Amino acid sequence: MRIEEFKNEIKKILQDKNLAIALSRAISSYRINRAKIMDKFPNTYKLVEEVRRIKEDSVERIQELVETATENMVENGIDVHFAKDAEEGRKIAYKLLSDCNCIVKAKSMTCEEIRLREFLESKGIEVWETDLGEFIVQMLNDKPMHIITPAIHLPRETIVKALNDKMDCVKASNNIQEIVKAVKSYLRNKFFEADAGISGANVVAAETGSMIIIENEGNARLATGLPEKHVAIIGVEKIVPTLSDAIKVAEVTWRFAGYAVPSYLNIISSPSKTGDIEKIIVKGAHGPKDLHVVFLDNGRIKASQDEYLKEALLCLRCGSCMYECPIYQKLSGHWGGEVYTGGIGIAWTAITGGDVSMAFLCLLCSRCAEVCPMKIDSSKILRELRKKILYKK
Amino acid sequence: MTSVKIELQALRIIEKNFYRSGNPLGIKTKSPAEILGISRNECRTILYTGQSYQLMPYVLRILSIIDKFGKLEKLANLFSNLNFSKLIIPKMENRFYSAIRGAANALKNAKIDFGVLLNEPYDGSLYYDLGMDHIVDENEKIIRSEFEKNKVERIITISPHSCYMLKKVYSLDVEVIHIYELISNIKCNKKAVIHDPCILARKLGIVTQLRIFNAVEPENTGKNTLCCGGPIEILFPQLSLQIAKSRGNELISAGLNKIATACPVCLMNFLRAGFDARDILSFFSGDANED
Numbered sequence: 001m002r003i004e005e006f007k008n009e010i011k012k013i014l015q016d017k018n019l020a021i022a023l024s025r026a027i028s029s030y031r032i033n034r035a036k037i038m039d040k041f042p043n044t045y046k047l048v049e050e051v052r053r054i055k056e057d058s059v060e061r062i063q064e065l066v067e068t069a070t071e072n073m074v075e076n077g078i079d080v081h082f083a084k085d086a087e088e089g090r091k092i093a094y095k096l097l098s099d100c101n102c103i104v105k106a107k108s109m110t111c112e113e114i115r116l117r118e119f120l121e122s123k124g125i126e127v128w129e130t131d132l133g134e135f136i137v138q139m140l141n142d143k144p145m146h147i148i149t150p151a152i153h154l155p156r157e158t159i160v161k162a163l164n165d166k167m168d169c170v171k172a173s174n175n176i177q178e179i180v181k182a183v184k185s186y187l188r189n190k191f192f193e194a195d196a197g198i199s200g201a202n203v204v205a206a207e208t209g210s211m212i213i214i215e216n217e218g219n220a221r222l223a224t225g226l227p228e229k230h231v232a233i234i235g236v237e238k239i240v241p242t243l244s245d246a247i248k249v250a251e252v253t254w255r256f257a258g259y260a261v262p263s264y265l266n267i268i269s270s271p272s273k274t275g276d277i278e279k280i281i282v283k284g285a286h287g288p289k290d291l292h293v294v295f296l297d298n299g300r301i302k303a304s305q306d307e308y309l310k311e312a313l314l315c316l317r318c319g320s321c322m323y324e325c326p327i328y329q330k331l332s333g334h335w336g337g338e339v340y341t342g343g344i345g346i347a348w349t350a351i352t353g354g355d356v357s358m359a360f361l362c363l364l365c366s367r368c369a370e371v372c373p374m375k376i377d378s379s380k381i382l383r384e385l386r387k388k389i390l391y392k393k
Numbered sequence: 394m395t396s397v398k399i400e401l402q403a404l405r406i407i408e409k410n411f412y413r414s415g416n417p418l419g420i421k422t423k424s425p426a427e428i429l430g431i432s433r434n435e436c437r438t439i440l441y442t443g444q445s446y447q448l449m450p451y452v453l454r455i456l457s458i459i460d461k462f463g464k465l466e467k468l469a470n471l472f473s474n475l476n477f478s479k480l481i482i483p484k485m486e487n488r489f490y491s492a493i494r495g496a497a498n499a500l501k502n503a504k505i506d507f508g509v510l511l512n513e514p515y516d517g518s519l520y521y522d523l524g525m526d527h528i529v530d531e532n533e534k535i536i537r538s539e540f541e542k543n544k545v546e547r548i549i550t551i552s553p554h555s556c557y558m559l560k561k562v563y564s565l566d567v568e569v570i571h572i573y574e575l576i577s578n579i580k581c582n583k584k585a586v587i588h589d590p591c592i593l594a595r596k597l598g599i600v601t602q603l604r605i606f607n608a609v610e611p612e613n614t615g616k617n618t619l620c621c622g623g624p625i626e627i628l629f630p631q632l633s634l635q636i637a638k639s640r641g642n643e644l645i646s647a648g649l650n651k652i653a654t655a656c657p658v659c660l661m662n663f664l665r666a667g668f669d670a671r672d673i674l675s676f677f678s679g680d681a682n683e684d
Contacts, residue, residue, distance in 0.1 A: 007629070010629060010631055010632050011631055014631060014635055326619055326620045326622060326636045326639075329636075330635055330636060330639075331632070360523075360628055361625060361629060363591075363622065363624045363636075365591040365595075365624070366591060367591065367595075367618075367619065369595070370617060383522065383524055385524075386524030387524035390404070390523075390524050390525060
C-alpha cells in the first residue's frame, strides 16, 4: 500500500517551506482570479447546470458516442484508433510515431495516464513537453502536481535554479517574464524540428468529429499545427453529442480553471487541407497531413456502469477542487493517485487502475463538491473506496 | 515499511473497541444523564449526544501525547491491551460537557421538554467515515433497540455527526431534528468568530440557525467553510494538526481570538492546535469559564 510509505513522507512534505510558499501564492492568485471572473460572468453558474446534464447524458451513452465520433472523424479524414487500456494506448501511439526522431507535446493528463512520454523516450524518441509547467516538470524529472498547473508546487526561485542548471544556453532570472522568454527561446526550434505533435483534448463533439483544445500559451496550437503528424490521445469520457454541447463544456472548464476566456480555443476536425487549386482537396497544406485520434477506454466504460465512479467521469478537469481542498493545500499533488492528484485523482485512479489507499486521507468535508462545477462529491466516492479496501472488493 | 501495520492495526483496534465498549476508544463515557444530573427518563423526546462530546476529551489527551511523543504505534498497543479509561485522563472535559449543559438549558429556555437515554449508544460516525459498514450495521441495531426500549419518538441531536448518522445513514422510525433548528429564536450577546462545521453547513444545510450569538464572520464561512482537519486526527495526526492551525489562523484573522463552533470534532482539533475555542451551546451553559 502506497499510503503506508506515504505516512512517513507527510512530515517531510509539511516541513517543505518552498512547497508552502508556492501553494499559498498559487491558491491566492486562483481565488482572486476566479472571484473576479465569476463576478464578470455570473451566467456561468446557470451554464454549469446545463453542462452537468450534457455530461450525465454523455456518460450514459458513452459507447454510442464513441461510435458516432469515430464514424464522423473517419469521414473527416482522421485515422481513429481505440485502445482498451494503457498498454494498448502506448502500443498504438508507438506504431504511429516510431518513425519520428523528435516530438513536441501539448499538456495532456491522458498521456500522463498511459505514461506516453516516458514510453516513447524509452524507445529512443526525443519528446518535448511544450506547456511551460509541464516543461518545468520534465526538466526536473518531477510529477505534475496539478492537472492545470503542473508546477504548482514550485516557487519561481526553485524553477529558475533548476532551469539554469539544465538549460546551459539560458540564464533566467527570478523575473517570471524572463523565465517564460528563456523557455520560449529554448523550445522554439523544437517545434520546427519535430516530426509529430502529441496532444489530448478537453472535449470532443461526436456529431462533427471535432476535438477542442483549450490553451493560453499557444504551444498546443504550434504542437498540433506545425509538424506533419498530429496524434491526439483522448479519454472516451470527453465525448459529448454536439459541437454546441462541446463549446458549453469548454466554457465552463476554462471559467472554473480561472480564466475569463482562454487565449486560444483550438477546434480540430480534420487534417490540414486545401482545395484552392481546381477545387481538388489535398491534405497537409500548412498543418499536419496525418491526423490520428486514439480513443482511450482504460476503465472508463466500466466506470460508467458504477454507481459511484460514474460521477467522476463528469469531471471537466478544471482543477478547482484541488485549489480548495484542505489536504491539497498542505500536500499538493503528493495527495492523490500516481498520476491524477487530489481527491478526484483517487477516484480517477480507481477508474484507470492503481493504488487508491490514499482515500483514507480524505476529510470527507465535501468542500470539493461545493466548488466543483459538476458538483462531484469526491468524499462520497472515497468513502466507497475505503469500503472496497477494507472488504477487499 | 513499519507504519504499514500501524494503520491497519489502528483500524483493527477501533473495531475491537466497538465490541468491547460500543465506541472507537474502548472506554466508558459519561452518559448525558450523569452530566445533566437526570436519573430517569419518561419523555418521548430525547436529547442525544451520541457520546461524541464525551469522547473528544479523551481524543484530545491521546493526541496531546502523540504530539509530544510522535508515535501512534505504542499508543495503539495501549488501546488494545489495557483498560484505557483508567490510564487516560480526559483533557478539558468541562469545555465539552458545558456544550451538553448548554444544550439542555437552551432547550429549557425554548420550553421544549426532553429526556435523555440512561444508556446512550455511540452514534457510529467514525465507523461510517472509515467505511467500516459492518460495524455501522451493528451500531444501527443497538441504537434502534435502545430507542424502541425507551419508546423514543423524537431525537434532538447536538453533534452534526450524530445528526447526519441518524438522519441520512440509519433507517430509524423516529423524527430526527438538530438542536439549532429548535433554538434559533434564542439569542445571546456573546461575541466570537464563527466556524461552520462542514457536515452541518454542507450536508445538513444548517447555517443561519447557528447565528444565535454575536458571530464575527471569517473568510470561508457558511456553506463555503473550510474543514478543521479533525476527521483524520487518529490516522494522520500531524496533517490534521497543520490543517487546524491554518483554519484557526484564518478564523482569528477576522479580528477576534475567540472561536465558536458547533461540533465536538472541530472543537477538539482547534483546542489541540492551541486556539481559544468553545462550542456555541456553551454560551447557554451558565458556566462562565467555558463560554
